[in-house]
Amino acid sequence: MTNNSHPYRATILPVADSTIRPLxxxxxxxxxxxxxxxxxxxxxxxxxxxxxxxxxxxxxxxxxxxxxxxxxxxxxxxxxxxxxxxxxxxxxxxxxxxxxxxxxxxxxxxxxxxxxxxxxxxxxxxxxxxxxxxxxxxxxxxxxxxxxxxxxxxxxxxxxxxxxxxxxxxxxxxxxxxxxxxxxxxxxxxxxxxxxxxxxxxxxxxxxxxxxxxxxxxxxxxxxxxxxxLSSTSLSGKARRTGENIRDLRTVIRLNKQHLPEEQANHISAKALRFYAFEAIDDAKRFIARGEVSATIAQILEAIRCHPSLEVIRPSTKLFLQLMLKALVSKINLGFLSL
The missing domain is CATH 3.90.550.10 (Spore Coat Polysaccharide Biosynthesis Protein SpsA; Chain A)
Known part of the structure; x- marks a missing residue:
């Protein structure tokens, strides 16, 4: 068994001794x-x-x-x-x-x-x-x-x-x-x-x-x-529209915790979760400006899951109300157009 054996990581084998190696x-x-x-x-x-x-x-x-x-x-x-x-x-x-x-x-x-x-x-x-x-x-x-x-x-x-x-x-x-x-x-x-x-x-x-x-x-x-x-059609661009990017980052923060000194791990992890909660809020703002409803909601929900604190819930709630208001105005405008 090699020293990097792990159930979720590939073992990277050393280069054979007979191989001529470039830098x-x-x-x-x-x-x-x-x-x-x-x-x-x-x-x-x-x-x-x-x-x-x-x-x-x-x-x-x-x-x-x-x-x-x-x-x-x-x-x-x-x-x-x-x-x-x-x-x-x-x-x-x-x-x-x-x-x-x-x-x-x-x-x-x-x-x-x-x-x-x-x-x-x-x-x-x-x-x-x-x-x-x-x-x-x-x-x-x-x-x-x-x-x-x-x-x-x-x-x-x-x-x-x-x-x-x-x-x-x-x-x-x-x-x-x-x-x-x-x-x-x-x-x-x-x-x-x-x-x-x-x-x-x-x-x-x-x-x-x-x-x-x-x-x-x-x-x-x-x-x-x-x-x-970074493009809208890339894997990372698509993940932002479903919130999967933040779900993965929560997993990474949990995995990173095991690499940190025990006395600092909780504090550093909490700071990371807070940072990405506000990253999700920023993404939600960009999506709402483009009228992408499902992507906005996905990022709002992930922000709250990252850091369910008042400092995150307040701007998330404000964005959600803004989204609902835009949807209501759009519905009213469509109603007038159909008359």
Whole structure:
């Protein structure tokens, strides 16, 4: 039995001794996103140090709406590997396949619709070389929409690059890392296992980063060198409309609790639940402005389930009354139009 055996996490086996290992493994999971994959691959290939230093491979979860292999062949020209799952496995198992197939000492999981900016690999490689004690290194990221328009830059966690101060508590209160912005030593995955399968659509990466931070220092790069895409049709975008995103985050907060010091676990978990209750309220406000009734209600309910306190119930009730008033006005207007 390996040291990372767990009923809900894949065991990540060490790379065979006979394998020639590059420094980097850039593993790109895809599923029905080939229209973005060209941009993703171009951003990596523009920084390619060569096959002896970097493995680049696309792992497709049996896409049915497009042909990622054709994009790989067009742009990669033999430089980029391609593996297609024999059937759709779900995104967490596809991540597991990426980790299992990686052979580099540093692993970068880069979603097939995200990108990296120039300097990403050079800057983070320097962080690992200068700080052999760190288990992972991440940078700030830029949130972009489905049309490549930049929206916001992730908040500055500290004024200078370096090992993140008080990293565990800060990471356990809110998700401050998006997957394309972080690189992990492969040996860490070998010790800790893969992503937790109890999470259905949102937050599996957050649990992983907290798991790593509970055992190893984390390096932080202040320059925003990764681009993270959020679109209404993505898995995370759809989950917001049903409230499943917050339900998953409640599960993650419960799982994260086991990684925290016992004397701080309850306090930190309560702060995390409060933070995501107000995130749900903010999402509800956006949905109500767009007239999305069911999505608004879903986020209001999840906000209250996260943190059933007066400070959450009051704005939730106000939003619900606002929603009912809009529905009533709409019904009255329709009545006048039918006269």
């Amino acid at each position: 980097w493994s850039v593993m790109i999971p895809t599923y029905n996103c080939a229209h973005y994959l060209r941009e993703t691959l171009a951003s990596v290939l523009a920084q390619d140090p060569g096959s002896d230093v970097m493995q680049i491979e696309v792992v497709d979860d049996h896409s049915t709406k497009d042909d990622p292999q054709a994009v790989v062949e067009e742009l990669g020209r033999g430089r980029v590997g391609f593996y297609r799952q024999p059937q759709n496995m779900g995104y967490i198992k596809n991540f597991e396949t990426c980790l299992q197939r990686s052979c580099g000492r540093l692993v970068h999981l880069l979603h097939g619709d995200d990108c990296v900016r120039h300097g990403f690999y050079q800057k983070l490689q320097q962080a690992f070389e200068k700080n052999p004690e760190v288990g992972a290194a991440f940078c700030r990221y830029i949130l972009m929409d489905e049309y490549d328009h930049w929206q916001v830059i992730s908040p500055l966690e500290q004024p200078e690059s370096g090992i993140l101060n008080n990293w565990l508590e800060r990471m356990a209160i809110r998700q401050i890392i998006q997957t394309p912005s972080i690189v992990v030593r492969r040996e860490i995955y070998e010790k800790l296992g893969g992503f937790d399968r109890r999470i259905s659509c949102n937050g599996e990466d957050w649990e992983m980063w907290v798991r790593i931070a509970s055992r190893h220092p984390i390096w932080y790069e202040v320059e925003p060198l990764a681009l993270y895409r």
